[in-house]
Amino acid sequence: xxxxxxxxxxxxxxxxxxxxxxxxxxxxxxxxxxxxxxxxxxxxxxxxxxxxxxxxxxxxxxxxxxxxxxxxxxxxxxxxxxxxxxxxxxxxxxxxxxxxxxxxxxxxxxxxxxxxxxxxxxxxxxxxxxxxxxxxxxxxxxxxxxxxxxxxxxxxxxxxxxxxxxxxxxxxxxxxxxxxxxxxxxxxxxxxxxxxxxxxxxxxxxxxxxxxxxxxxxxxxxxxxxxxxxxxxxxxxxxxxxxxxxxxxxxxxxxxxxxxxx
Amino acid sequence: xxxxxxxxxxxxxxxxxxxxxxxxxxxxxxxxxxxxxxxxxxxxxxxxxxxxxxxxxxxxxxxxxxxxxxxxxxxxxxxxxxxxxxxxxxxxxxxxxxxxxxxxxxxxxxxxxxxxxxxxxxxxxxxxxxxxxxxxxxxxxxxxxxxxxxxxxxxxxxxxxxxxxxxxxxxxxxxxxxxxxxxxxxxxxxxxxxxxxxxxxxxxxxxxxxxxxxxxxxxxxxxxxxxxxxxxxxxxxxxxxxxxxxxxxxxxxxxxxxxxxx
DNA sequence: TGTACATCAGTGAACGCGCGTTCACTGATGTAC
DNA sequence: TGTACATCAGTGAACGCGCGTTCACTGATGTAC
Numbered sequence: 339x340x341x342x343x344x345x346x347x348x349x350x351x352x353x354x355x356x357x358x359x360x361x362x363x364x365x366x367x368x369x370x371x372x373x374x375x376x377x378x379x380x381x382x383x384x385x386x387x388x389x390x391x392x393x394x395x396x397x398x399x400x401x402x403x404x405x406x407x408x409x410x411x412x413x414x415x416x417x418x419x420x421x422x423x424x425x426x427x428x429x430x431x432x433x434x435x436x437x438x439x440x441x442x443x444x445x446x447x448x449x450x451x452x453x454x455x456x457x458x459x460x461x462x463x464x465x466x467x468x469x470x471x472x473x474x475x476x477x478x479x480x481x482x483x484x485x486x487x488x489x490x491x492x493x494x495x496x497x498x499x500x501x502x503x504x505x506x507x508x509x510x511x512x513x514x515x516x517x518x519x520x521x522x523x524x525x526x527x528x529x530x531x532x533x534x535x536x537x538x539x540x541x542x543x544x545x546x547x548x549x550x551x552x553x554x555x556x557x558x559x560x561x562x563x564x565x566x567x568x569x570x571x572x573x574x575x576x577x578x579x580x581x582x583x584x585x586x587x588x589x590x591x592x593x594x595x596x597x598x599x600x
Numbered sequence: 601x602x603x604x605x606x607x608x609x610x611x612x613x614x615x616x617x618x619x620x621x622x623x624x625x626x627x628x629x630x631x632x633x634x635x636x637x638x639x640x641x642x643x644x645x646x647x648x649x650x651x652x653x654x655x656x657x658x659x660x661x662x663x664x665x666x667x668x669x670x671x672x673x674x675x676x677x678x679x680x681x682x683x684x685x686x687x688x689x690x691x692x693x694x695x696x697x698x699x700x701x702x703x704x705x706x707x708x709x710x711x712x713x714x715x716x717x718x719x720x721x722x723x724x725x726x727x728x729x730x731x732x733x734x735x736x737x738x739x740x741x742x743x744x745x746x747x748x749x750x751x752x753x754x755x756x757x758x759x760x761x762x763x764x765x766x767x768x769x770x771x772x773x774x775x776x777x778x779x780x781x782x783x784x785x786x787x788x789x790x791x792x793x794x795x796x797x798x799x800x801x802x803x804x805x806x807x808x809x810x811x812x813x814x815x816x817x818x819x820x821x822x823x824x825x826x827x828x829x830x831x832x833x834x835x836x837x838x839x840x841x842x843x844x845x846x847x848x849x850x851x852x853x854x855x856x857x858x859x860x861x862x
Numbered sequence: 863t864g865t866a867c868a869t870c871a872g873t874g875a876a877c878g879c880g881c882g883t884t885c886a887c888t889g890a891t892g893t894a895c
Numbered sequence: 896t897g898t899a900c901a902t903c904a905g906t907g908a909a910c911g912c913g914c915g916t917t918c919a920c921t922g923a924t925g926t927a928c
Contacts, residue, residue: 379641463724561823
């Protein structure tokens with residue numbers, strides 16, 4: 339392996355550095371396993387050290403504190419979910435918006451079922467006393483970015499809204515209701531104003547009504563997955579083979595309709 | 601105070617029984633406060649005993665174990681939320697389905713914001729290692745009962761569905777899609793089958809499509825409240841005065857439309 | 863109404879366990895000359 | 896290539912804290928005669 343002096347390399351060089359990266363990864367992996375057994379509250383550096391056969395104090399060579407490990411696990415979880423969703427979303431033809439939307443939904447649900455405690459870590463109750471640092475923001479928005487992209491393309495396909503405006507201006511300065519472009523009716527002024535943070539982050543223009551619908555469907559997606567995963571579907575939605583999948587597929591179909599895809 | 605011998609009374613009689621009921625209530629109340637500070641994972645009988653100025657062992661005269669307290673807190677939370685929703689839902693004119701629906705939604709959100717940790721306890725991540733006993737089922741469905749009642753009345757107002765069936769039969773024995781009665785399109789056979797558990801609990805007939813819509817809106821309601829409460833709206837929905845309320849009100853309006861109310 | 867006994871609330875010590883984090887120290891690995 | 900020194904990984908003991916739960920015991924409250 340060549341190693342030009344002065345070149346900044348992210349790949350570990352020396353045996354020490356390689357070992358360090360490996361053991362750090364092992365600690366995180368062990369933390370992930372603990373998460374699955376005991377949840378975030380039961381995450382313990384001592385238990386991880388025991389599992390890895392090292393003194394509890396040795397872990398501190400790799401991790402400054404329990405909270406740092408928690409942060410790493412949160413980022414990992416967001417990245418894992420994001421990667422799964424991106425991989426599935428990439429499969430359908432780019433013009434097949436329904437296919438792409440369904441791929442994202444199914445990826446989210448499948449990942450959540452496969453990794454229930456990591457899902458709970460990022461979309462469940464916040465860990466008391468823990469505040470997520472800024473590093474978690476970017477990985478946290480990977481799924482949302484996919485959804486936004488699909489929404490933007492769907493909006494673009496429809497062309498300008500019926501009233502001739504480009505639809506991207508929020509409600510300030512206008513009275514009453516804002517034209518909707520077919521996304522479930524116009525949006526009240528105050529509600530349109532509440533959408534500003536997300537709208538200003540977008541490069542493309544999205545009408546208020548479409549954004550409102552997008553957020554609602556986004557909340558519905560994660561709400562549905564959470565309710566199922568957290569046990570609220572008992573005695574409500576069937577638990578026989580394929581029942582949960584069929585219900586979810588029907589949800590996905592209807593959300594796509596609400597988003598005006600296809 | 602009269603006390604007829606032989607009469608079964610749920611009200612405590614003797615001073616001892618009165619004291620017992622009071623102290624039990626104090627323990628639960630202290631538990632509720634701890635929930636608000638440390639979350640479910642940090643709930644500790646010792647800490648509660650300390651707060652109440654008694655020996656840690658004394659708590660065991662009133663509570664068999666930590667899990668029993670947790671169960672009581674869960675039931676209390678469901679009951680508290682249920683009572684709040686019922687009280688608000690009772691206010692509008694019975695014929696005003698939109699008003700009743702909005703009242704339930706606002707009550708849920710307001711209660712969740714006022715009692716975030718109790719909300720997290722019942723709608724957030726499950727506590728690892730804890731399994732909710734059967735006593736929690738009835739109080740857990742109080743809000744759902746209100747929603748179902750509104751849905752049933754809305755369906756009743758529309759009369760029989762367009763294809764002449766009463767709409768209550770689930771998909772078995774029919775092929776393809778089932779008539780919807782205007783609720784967001786027909787429901788796939790498999791999805792209709794998945795709805796059986798909830799449909800068989802209802803006294804009135806509800807078409808599959810309406811039930812599907814009802815469940816989806818229910819999940820959307822709690823999903824939206826959860827996402828807001830658990831911090832997922834950061835940089836998405838505005839945090840200025842009234843922003844969150846306006847966004848939620850717009851959601852409520854659109855859900856009512858999806859449910860075919862008004 | 864008064865006494866004898868049973869019931870119950872509350873105590874304090876103990877068992878056995880877990881945790882996060884620090885610190886002085888040993889010994890191996892890497893680096894500069 | 897070999898030596899001297901610096902860096903780093905890992906150890907084991909310790910600090911100080913918390914927890915759930917049990918148990919033998921004291922003393923107050925309630926009950927039956």
